[in-house]
Amino acid sequence: MAVRSAIIASAFGDVIIFSPGLFHLGEIALKSGVTFQGENAILSATSSSPIFTADPNDSHDIRIDSFCFLGNGANPMRGVIRLFGNASPDSVSNIEISNSTFRHNGLTFNFLKRARISGNRFEDVAAGGSGVYGYNLDNSSIDHNVFKNVYQGMSIVLGDVENQGRNIIVSDNVGLGISRMGIEIQGKAPPRPGESRNLLVQGNRFSTWNNPAADTIGYSIVTDGGVGTKVIGNYVQTTLRTGIGIEISGESAIAERNYVDGFEVGITAYSAGDVITGNTIINSAHRSASTFGRSDVTVSNNNTVKVENQAPFEPDDPGDRRCIIQPSEHH
Template sequence: MRSFRPNVECANMLSLARDDCDASWRSVSAIGVVLFATWTAVEEGRATERIISPSGGNDTLAVRSAIIESVSGDVLVFSRGMFHLSGVLLKSGIAYRGDGAILSATNAGAIFTVDPDDSHDITIDSFCFLGNGASPMTGAITLVGNGSSNSVSDIRILNSTLRNNGLTFNFLKRSQISGNRFENIGVGGAGVYGYHLDNSSIDHNAFISVYQGMSIILGGVPKQGRNIVVADNIGRGISRMGIEIQGNSPPEAGESQNLLVERNRFSSWINPVADGNTIAYSIVTDGGDGIEVRDNYAQTTLKTGIGIEIAGSHAVAERNYIDGFDAGIIAYSAGDIIRNNTVINTARNATSAFGRNDIVISSNSTGKAENPVPPGVDDPGDRRCTVGRIEHQ
């Protein structure tokens, strides 16, 4: 069964105007504004480390003012405690770092957003983001840009927890999403959801109790879909797809180039979706070149959905371990290759060429292998959302 990208009409959501207050905050200055949070500037060479403390009230204006005062190269440190925020527009060239900080949304919108025309060289590190979960497709971090080089480029999102709402993007370039935990994201949402990714990596993240791990749509515009690596991620308690990367409809030549999905581990699906699209790895960019899906692991006992589906010019699925789906591995495009995989406990076919005679299927095993799970410890859990002994949801 071929799957199709979900909620395509929601692409427009990523280009909606930001919260009205985002358009006007540039005129706010520290002079004449009552700051509900406090911040302290500490010189470190040429750069300044600015330490921001929470107030217990709404901290949005104070955080925005600290950002206005910052210059390229500065580090904004959010100290331990609960910040109540909405629509904070990040400035380019700044590193934003949490030191035990929990950022709690005051509405259904994003906590952190960016200027689509000037959003580059930004680091977001070591936060707990608490979205309110009312709109699962809205990101707690929302990075909406365009095709220009200074728009949503060179952004690093690291070592953070995103709870109830995930990450949403459009035109994300030369960026890294690494070491994060996405959890408790409801029906229709995904930990990472976006369009037009380019020259970027998504690695070493955990997706726990989310409707879908990743949903990424490529194609439709030039200079995107190139050199993407999705590696070493884990997931549990998912209903729909673990990793979904889809191309344009209709397909476009070159909509992805050098797309690598490797060493990911997803297991323990729950509440499978009724349409059958409970799929571990859906890597279907029909117009893509250089697609490799290798050394991944997926396990369920539900006997529904698909372990791996691939499409693209000579796309390759190899050395994967798939256990317990309705169908194991399916290829859809001429010249695709399914080889050296282990596929066990399927309800139907272990491998399928979807009725084609121009797909290579070879050297696959249907016998249980020893030590199938790739090396590395499982997700140890997360304490970033804890203040004192209280775990914040």
């Protein structure tokens, strides 16, 4: 296959350009130091296996930009890009995935380090699947992505081993038509001390839930062993009057200046020293803030005024043209 041959022949610093067209691809291993650049290229999975995979011992300094990835959707929990490494500091590291569309299957990872997932679009991922799903993320950012008509936007689990879960930023993402959770970042049970450090969830905008699950939550940021967790300036809105807008836990975790509208419970906190302050929490069916029975959580200066008949906020959706197949463009 021409694509596989080009990757094998490439050297560190090379750019492999995919010309416009439709490529039917099986499982292909990425190569370190190589940029994969799409020019209106559509990569379609030939099975439920990923299109791109990582070698846990040699996958670093890789850039993937401007593709349309079409998964077959048979297993929505399996990513069309699968980045599985190990606890070694350089295993699957310095990866950038940007300006691409993922349809029917998202991105999955384990032990992903120093990565940026930015400017992508994840859509039409069926029940059980997430746009971004993985374990053991470290020193990475997930920002400016769109999640539309997906069961769950993100699902990330931290705390398997030490020296993971540090300095993670999840910011400025948009979600429309979610079924379960918009952004879920969980620790392990029992919690590992320091399972996350300096986790920041900021400026995200999620609205409108489709076919909601029983445990619908806007932002579930619950790393019980985490330190320095901040959930700041996010927006989440629904008309469900069920579920939770934001939940936090961790050592002195903070939920501040968020806007939460239309859930059963607005914001809840589970750990000693947590802080819920300066938020706007409106139209809650049960209560605006919950401390889960704790007396050592600070709840202060929140605006909880009811706003009747408020029109739902629709986050900007830039739309997508990356997955349009031209009749003459087939490979």
